[in-house]
Amino acid sequence: MNLDHAQLRALAAVVREGSFERAAAALHVTPSAVSQRIKALEDRVGRLLVQRTTPTAATADGRVLVQLAEHAALLEHDALNRLGVAEDTPRAMLPIAVNHDSLETWFMDAAVAFAGRTGATLDLRAEDQDHTAELLRGGAVMGAVTTLAEPVQGCRLHALGSMRYAATCSPEFHARHFADGVDARSLAQAPVLVYNRKDALQGRFARRIMRNAAWQPPVWWLPSARAFVRASLAGLGWTMNPLSLVQAELDAGRLVLLRARAFEDTPLYWQHWRVASDTMAALTDAVLAAARGLIRRRAA
Numbered sequence: 001m002n003l004d005h006a007q008l009r010a011l012a013a014v015v016r017e018g019s020f021e022r023a024a025a026a027l028h029v030t031p032s033a034v035s036q037r038i039k040a041l042e043d044r045v046g047r048l049l050v051q052r053t054t055p056t057a058a059t060a061d062g063r064v065l066v067q068l069a070e071h072a073a074l075l076e077h078d079a080l081n082r083l084g085v086a087e088d089t090p091r092a093m094l095p096i097a098v099n100h101d102s103l104e105t106w107f108m109d110a111a112v113a114f115a116g117r118t119g120a121t122l123d124l125r126a127e128d129q130d131h132t133a134e135l136l137r138g139g140a141v142m143g144a145v146t147t148l149a150e151p152v153q154g155c156r157l158h159a160l161g162s163m164r165y166a167a168t169c170s171p172e173f174h175a176r177h178f179a180d181g182v183d184a185r186s187l188a189q190a191p192v193l194v195y196n197r198k199d200a201l202q203g204r205f206a207r208r209i210m211r212n213a214a215w216q217p218p219v220w221w222l223p224s225a226r227a228f229v230r231a232s233l234a235g236l237g238w239t240m241n242p243l244s245l246v247q248a249e250l251d252a253g254r255l256v257l258l259r260a261r262a263f264e265d266t267p268l269y270w271q272h273w274r275v276a277s278d279t280m281a282a283l284t285d286a287v288l289a290a291a292r293g294l295i296r297r298r299a300a
Contacts, residue, residue: 003044003065005072010037011049011062012069015140016095016123018055041065063139067154070095070142071275078278081119092120092279097136097144099129100195101163101242102268104225107145110283110290117282128198129268136271143272143283151271158270158284160291167205167262168246168255169238177238182259184210191218193228193239201240205264240264 013023014034024031042049049062058066077092098107103126111122125132125141133148135141136155151157169177169190177190187206194202206215220237222228228239229246233254243263249255270287272280 001044003068004037004041005069007037007041007044008065008069008072010034011041011058012066012073014038014050014056015058015062015066020056058139066139067273070139071273071277074142074275074277074279077120081278092118093123094120094143094279094283095123095125095141096283097125097127097132097141097146099132099145099268100126100223101129101165101225101245102145105163105242105244106290107287110286113286113289114283117286118279120279122283128196129266130200131198133271142275142280143270143287145287146269146271147266148271149267149269154274155271156274158288160268160270160288162265162267164243165201165240165264165266166243166246166250167202167238167258167264168232168241168250169258170233170235171253171256173232173235173238174256174258176235178258182209182262184213188215188217191220191237193220193222193231193237195225195228196221196223201264201266205240205262 010023010027010033013026014020017023017026020031020034020038024034027034038050045061045065047061048059049065051057051059051062074092074094103124111124114120114122125135127135129145129147132141132144133146133152136144136146137152145160149157149159173190178186180186187210192202192206203215206217207213218237220231222231225242225245228241229249231237232239232241232246233249238258246255250257268291270284270291272284
């Protein structure tokens, strides 16, 4: 069975962009042309490939062909680059999922190094580190920084080490809420800053102290890592911040730890599709190098 590359590219674009209209804009064709290509490909393989939801998503069969399309595009880019004619063709773009805190701290160093070595770009998707693997498993991205220690099927796994988080608040907040200690009662009453409904770091820290007792504190929902720091300084609540973001504030006394050794270490991994690609190898090298500076290495 021969597969049409234009149809495969349309499928990958629909899954990547989340709609037929945005896929059409990315491919510089009409939405009708995209729809016709997807329908023709589905007829060709005899399978439903796209879930017509909002956003659109690949079916299990569709994910197989999305990976084929992305692999082909990446290998084409590498081949043209080796031939020295890549400047005359559209640049490769790798969809990558990265947790918010890595984006705010070390990952942009990897992106800069990657840009210096290749002519490709990155389509970065920000997601909680416990959920980036879902995007990788679903075929929406080709690589991900994740907490998943087991390789996703068809992927390579690289251990990065651990990102250290510190439970912090302002000195005034600490005096107001934790003067008598950090315990079940004080944690239940003190406002906490939480990134979004997927953010479980604060809950893990609190429940370890509370010995898994019910925890329903006042919550500030605040989807910005750097806004966390500003809100902490202003005394809105306590939260778990990447230590690298707040070390200077801790050293200056503008923030304090909730208690001694108020840390959570989150292991991180880099996973990417198994593809013999110079571009993916360059990205992996850049990720591993950048992670060495800000991520704690696990003890042997």
